[in-house]
Amino acid sequence: MSEFKTQEAPVADEQARPILTHEKSLSQKIARGSEAGDILDQQMLMLGIQLITQLNVLIKTSRIYERTNTALDKPVDAMLTLIKTMAHDRPVTLRLQNDFLFLWDSHLKVSAQQMAVATSILDALNARKIGGITFSVTMESKDLREFAALFVSLDPNITTIEDLRNQITARGIAGIELEEQRKLKIKEGTGTAGNKGPDGTQSINLKMQRKMNAKNGYAKVAGSVGALTQSVREGGTISFKQAKRAIQNIVDLMMDDEATVLGLTTLRCHDEYTHNHSVNVSLLSIALANRAGYPKVELADLGLAALFHDMGKSTIPMEVLNKPGEFTDDDWAAMRNHPTEGVLSLSKLRGITNLPGRMAAASFEHHMNLDFSGYPKLTVPWTLSLTGRILTIADCYDAMTSSRVYRREPMAPSKVLNIMFSKSGKSFDALLLKLFVNCVGIIPIGSLVMLETSELAVVLKPATDKANTERPFVKVITDPQGNPVDHGREVDLTEKDETGDFRHNIIRLIDNTEYKFDTSRYFV
Ligand SMILES: [Fe+2]
Ligand SMILES: [Fe+2]
DSSP states (O other): OTTOOOOSOSOOSGGGSOOOOOSSOHHHHSOTTSHHHHHHHHHHHHHHHHHHHHHHHHHHHHHHSOTTOGGGHHHHHHHHHHHHHHOSSSOEEEEEETTEEEETTEEOOOOTTTHHHHHHHHHHHHHTTEEEEEEOTTOOHHHHHHHHHHHHHSOTTTOOHHHHHHHHHHTTOOSEEEEEOOOOOOOTTOTTOOOOOSSSSSOOOHHHHHHHHHHHHHHHHHHHHHHHHHHHHTTOOOOOHHHHHHHHHHHHHHHHOHHHHHHGGGOOOGGGHHHHHHHHHHHHHHHHHHHTTOOGGGHHHHHHHHHTTTGGGGGSOHHHHTOOSOOOHHHHHHHHTHHHHHHHHHHHOTTOSSOOHHHHHHHHHTTTOTTSOSSSOOSSOOOOOHHHHHHHHHHHHHHHHSOBTTBOSOOOHHHHHHHHHHTBTTTBOHHHHHHHHHHHTTTTTTOEEEETTSOEEEEEEOOSSGGGTTOOEEEEOBOTTSOBOTTOOEEETTOBOTTSSBSOOEEEEEOTTTTTOOGGGGTO
16 A cells, blocks of 8 residues: 555645655654654644645535536545555544544644635534544545535434444445544633643643634634625625624624634735735724723624725725735825725615615724824814724724735834824824723734743733733743744743742844744734
8 A cells, every 4th residue: 555656636726735745655754753753743734734625625526516527536536645645554534623623633733724624624524413534545536425425415404423324334435434523621721731632531721712713703704704895896795694693703702802812813814915904903993892882782783894894995906906016196096085985885785775874984984084184085074983983093003014015014013003102192092092002902912022031922912910011921932042932831921920020021022024923823
């Protein structure tokens, strides 16, 4: 079995291509427990991601095509190749537990881009109460095809895992076995402890669970805003239901753990600026509104309004939006028009019968500024709504901390706050701006700081102790020499030693854009 060759990958897209092209199974060359063994584990996890990607393609394709259709060739061949590469002394087992995916007993950590695939696999397996799938190296193309056909044909609502197993036997599918779901107990307040595989004894801490829920929530909101924007561009009908459900979920998560949800706003996916921006503005607006005493039951509506504040940009041609060079006067005129265009596009949508005032305000007022120094310019007296004033702050903060096409470099969060403070009471409502700083912190979430030990750390959440707002909660990410460390310790900078002195101190703020550190990875 080991003498196979991974031929030129049969799948076109980059993400789907198996990454290993050596002749023998990698694991045969490396002794377990060696340093190289760690590299092997990394490689295995990367292959695991490939495996779930292909499994996802296979399931989706099987919903449309017959098992013998050539459309299934690519995912089937890729999966067989992957299984052969990965399984040399044991079959490959994918497991899920409490919304985490595992390859054998190692957590498959997914990036922001892979979140959609992971969520899709988790949903598909969860719906059928499957806790794991094992693929043996003896599995053949026909087995996979038959299994996928079976998997999508049975109604998950009435099918038990036993039914599935019986069908697997009845249809002569070999090399694929299913495991039951096992729920782990979640132990609260375990700090950095436990977070092991699903072997039953260790507990996954609540923090990870929350993080994963928040990430999934973010992905769902981003997905629905993407679909809705697309639908608006194509002039189609629109359904806000999905977006609203996704936002409500975010509001619930935010009530539980604001810092984790806000940590997600440091996620930057450069080609998807508008979607990310919309989601971030929505999250920041919800947090700010919550602190400003906005009625809780209306937070989701506000979040939804914030999500579509830039809808008017759908009337601006893509070439202008993505223009790398300077904007012409015409381009700027179109840009300055987007708040008004937004109200028009929103009111024309067939899915909306009465355009909610909050939604109209979010779009119309978000660039006006408190002193009306922004746009659109009005010739009639106007009172800015609370929604508009909240949006102005959230929008400006996110726009300046993200990189976007016409200004490639994002700005460090603390720099942005400084600039915004210089306009407090002018562009921004002074009270709301103060409340906003309470959400993101004086040294905002995602900032990079140097501790007096010369270690670099990233700010995870603002200080809980209001008397020490300049002492946030951080995670160490490098050693004193500046070498990155994984699983660095988390430090509460308000912590004091026996003599009453602070244990750790920040000696300076680091411009993360200068150091090209992507701090977002510490949140996901
Ligand atoms: Fe805007
Ligand atoms: Fe915006």
